[in-house]
Amino acid sequence: MINIKSEREIKLMKYAGHINYLTHEEIKKHIRPGVRTEQLDKIAHDFIIKNDCVPSCLNYEGYPKSICVSINDEVVHGIPSKRKIKEHDIVSIDLCVGYKGYHSDSARTYIVGKVDKEVEDLVENTKKALYEGLSKVKSGVKIGDVSHAIESYAHNHGLSVVEELVGHGVGTSIHEDPDVPNFGPAGKGQVLKEGMTIAIEPMLNLGSKEICMTDQDDWVIVTEDGSPSAHFEHTILVTKDGYEILTGE
Numbered sequence: 001m002i003n004i005k006s007e008r009e010i011k012l013m014k015y016a017g018h019i020n021y022l023t024h025e026e027i028k029k030h031i032r033p034g035v036r037t038e039q040l041d042k043i044a045h046d047f048i049i050k051n052d053c054v055p056s057c058l059n060y061e062g063y064p065k066s067i068c069v070s071i072n073d074e075v076v077h078g079i080p081s082k083r084k085i086k087e088h089d090i091v092s093i094d095l096c097v098g099y100k101g102y103h104s105d106s107a108r109t110y111i112v113g114k115v116d117k118e119v120e121d122l123v124e125n126t127k128k129a130l131y132e133g134l135s136k137v138k139s140g141v142k143i144g145d146v147s148h149a150i151e152s153y154a155h156n157h158g159l160s161v162v163e164e165l166v167g168h169g170v171g172t173s174i175h176e177d178p179d180v181p182n183f184g185p186a187g188k189g190q191v192l193k194e195g196m197t198i199a200i201e202p203m204l205n206l207g208s209k210e211i212c213m214t215d216q217d218d219w220v221i222v223t224e225d226g227s228p229s230a231h232f233e234h235t236i237l238v239t240k241d242g243y244e245i246l247t248g249e
C-alpha cells in the first residue's frame with residue numbers, strides 16, 4: 001500500500017530530511033585518507049542524536065552501525081570498521097535519519113584525491129542519473145518513466161545499472177511501497193501522486209551490473225567483477241507539478 005502523507009507527516013519528514021542533509025555535510029568535512037570508517041560512523045551518530053533524531057539504520061534488521069560506508073567495489077551496506085580511507089578511493093555514505101517516527105534516506109559518493117577519469121565520470125554520472133530520474137517526477141507520472149530515464153542515462157554513459165536494489169517509499173519505515181527500480185520500460189508501473197514520499201537511488205557500476213555478497217559479513221554487497229560502484233540517493237516529496245527534495249539544502 002502506498003501512503004499519501006498528511007501535512008503533519010510531511011513536516012516531520014522535512015525535519016528528518018534536513019538533519020540527514022546536515023549529517024552528510026558534517027561527514028563530508030572528515031572524509032580524507034587515514035580516517036577510519038568507524039570514526040565517520042561516530043561523527044554521524046553523535047550529530048544525529050544531538051539534533052533530537054535517531055540513526056534509523058542502527059539495529060534495522062540487525063544492522064550494527066548508524067551509517068553505511070561502502071568503498072570502491074562495495075555497492076551498499078559497507079559496515080563501518082577500523083578500515084582506513086585511502087587516497088584514490090571512492091566512498092559512498094548512505095544514511096537514514098528518523099524524527100518522531102518518520103524517516104529520511106540519502107546517499108552520496110565522494111572521490112578521495114585523484115582517481116582515473118573513468119571513475120570520476122562514474123561518480124559524476126551516477127549523480128546526474130539521479131537528477132535525470134528526478135526530472136521526470138510529478139503527480140500523474142508512472143514510476144517506469146523515472147526508472148527508464150535513469151537507465152537510459154546510465155547506458156548512454158557506458159555504465160551498468162544494479163537491478164537487485166531499488167528505490168522505495170519512505171515514511172514511518174525506511175522501506176515502504178512502492179519500489180522504484182533504476183531500470184525498466186517507460187509508461188509502466190504505479191502512478192506517482194502528490195503527497196507520496198519516495199527515495200530514488202541509482203547504484204551504477206563501471207563494469208558489469210552483477211553484484212554479490214562476500215564472506216566478510218552478512219551485509220556488504222560488492223560488484224561481482226570488482227569494478228567500482230557509485231550511489232546517490234535523495235528522499236523526495238511528490239508534488240502536483242514536480243517534487244521537493246527533502247534531503248537537500
Ligand code: MF3
Nearest residue numbers: 057060063068094095096105
Ligand atoms: N539506505 C539503505 C537502503 O535503502 C538503508 C539501509 S539501512 C541498513 O538500503 F540497515 F540496511 F543499513
Ligand code: CO
Nearest residue numbers: 105199201233
Ligand atoms: Co534507500
